[in-house]
Amino acid sequence: MGLKPLQIGELTIKYPVIQGGMGVGVSRSKLAGAVSANGGLGVISSAQIGYDEPDFEKDQNLANLNAIHKHIKKAKEISKGRPVGINIMVALKNYEAQIKASIKAGVDVIISGAGLPMHLPEYVKNSKCKIAPIVSSEKAAMIILRNWAKKYNRTADFIVIEGPKAGGHLGFKKEQLNSITDTEYDSEIKKIIDTIKDFEEKFNQKIPVIVAGGIFDYSDICHMLSLGASGVQIASRFVATHECDADEKYKQAYIDASDKDIEIITSPVGMPGRALKNKFVKLIKEKPIPVERCFNCLEKCNPAKVPYCITKALIDAVRGDTDNGLVFVGANVGRINKIVSVHELMQEFIGDKLC
Ligand SMILES: Cc1cc2nc3c(=O)[nH]c(=O)nc-3n(C[C@H](O)[C@H](O)[C@H](O)COP(=O)(O)O)c2cc1C
Structure with a gap:
């Protein structure tokens, strides 16, 4: 099979495909566990993860912390112990408590965006959990990595670059979204990869770069690898899988x-x-x-x-009320036309030759 494994410190992810965290409740243990079981890195979203727990109405914080524990354990059961990640948004009220609960439950990776995760290293200290910020610009990458180097004498275990075609919240101004071309964003990706090289040298460690946003198929994955990325993060395509945790x-x-x-x-x-x-x-x-x-x-x-x-x-x-609820989608949703298993989708992503 094509595509080289993704190495994050001592963690080896068989295929360099991370399933992007999707809240509320779209990526929980079923989806994330299946992606990890099939050789990618499955990622749970912590955002209101306990929405269907009996005590959610009374105490959202506690219900979410318990659900974080439950879903991490379950995902690792499904993945047969292979690494599983969680996406925790900086903008959330109980950010620190959710990070600590995730570590306690044995999560392997925390990916954090929707704000600058300035304190993330502090909250994961003394654990083996790998951490990655999500950035959309070279400027944001610099701010975070300089801050982590100065304050914590460490760097990111990997970094996720999320481009303008992603689903959910976007790290761009509304007017930028229509004007940035693919070529312009490719050059931003290359700039971020260059910036990161300084931190790789300083800390003598590899910082894999993962690109997200509008990645649809094997040729898109190959394109991102050709720019110097070590892997991709894909979300929307995983919604149309049998294992996705959302309603049919x-x-x-x-x-x-x-x-x-x-x-x-x-x-x-x-x-x-x-x-x-x-x-x-x-x-x-x-x-x-x-x-x-x-x-x-x-x-x-x-x-x-x-x-x-x-x-x-x-x-x-x-829950399935797609008329009266908010359905986040990536820019390529129009190309998704059937529901498949995570296994089938991963096979499609992997391709049959090295690109
Ligand atoms: C339904 C949906 C929910 C999402 N929820 C989150 C989230 O809770 N936190 C986050 O950081 N990103 C979230 N995202 C962004 C994805 O993790 C991912 O980076 C992005 O959608 C990748 O682009 P793609 O959907 O075109 O593959 C969400 C995306 C979708 C489609």
């Missing part, structure tokens, strides 16, 4: 979507996001939907001022 109607919404069904929305997280243009998205464009109750998700959110409650919108969607 959510997966069907992906199959039914075409390019014209995509909209860039404003999120209470404070970043733009790419989503399906459904009834919900049309509604929030016209007028705000008052927040009836707060689920304590974001560190910086004023329920009286936000245009809608993002937790409610994402939970409604993952």
Whole structure:
């Protein structure tokens, strides 16, 4: 089979394909476990992961911490002990507690974006857990890596570069999203890879670069490797799998979507996001939907001022109400036209020759 393994310190991932974390509830133990079992790195999303736990209504923080434990253990059971990761967004209210709970449950990798993960090294100290920031620009990569070097005398175990075609929250201004060309972003990727070389030399360690956003098939993977990346992170394509943790109607919404069904929305997280243009998205464009109750998700959110409650919108969607909920999608969702198993999808990604 093609593609070289991804080496993250002493962790070997058989194929250089990371499944991107997807919240709320889209990538939990079933999907992440299956991806890791099939030789990739499966990643759980911690965002309101306990949404269907009985105590969630009463205490979201506790329900989420317990669910983090449960899903990491379960994913590692499915993967037969192969490495499993978790995506924890910096913007979350209980960021530090979620990191510590993940480590306690034996997670191998933490990937952290939606903000700059400045304190991540502190929260994982004395553990073997590997850490990676998500960045969209050379500037963000520099800020994080310089800060980690100065404050903690360490660097990233790997780095995820998320480009403008990704799904979910995006590290770009709305106007940038339409104007950046593939060629321009390829040169940003190369610049980030160059920047990272200084830190590789300083710390005498390899920092694999993983590229995400709009990667659809084997030829896209080969293209990213040709730029100098060590692997890719793919999310949207994993939604259309039998093992994806979302409701079947959510997966069907992906199959039914075409390019014209995509909209860039404003999120209470404070970043733009790419989503399906459904009834919900049309509604929030016209007028705000008052927040009836707060689920304590974001560190910086004023329920009286936000245009809608993002937790409610994402939970409604993952439960299958794809008209009235928020369905995040990557820019290539229009090309997804069937539901397959994770095994089939991984086989497609791997190709049959080295690229
Ligand atoms: C449904 C959905 C939910 C997502 N949720 C998160 C999340 O909770 N945290 C995060 O850092 N990224 C999130 N992302 C971004 C993905 O992890 C990934 O980096 C990106 O979507 C890759 O682009 P692709 O979907 O075109 O493959 C989400 C993406 C999708 C499609």
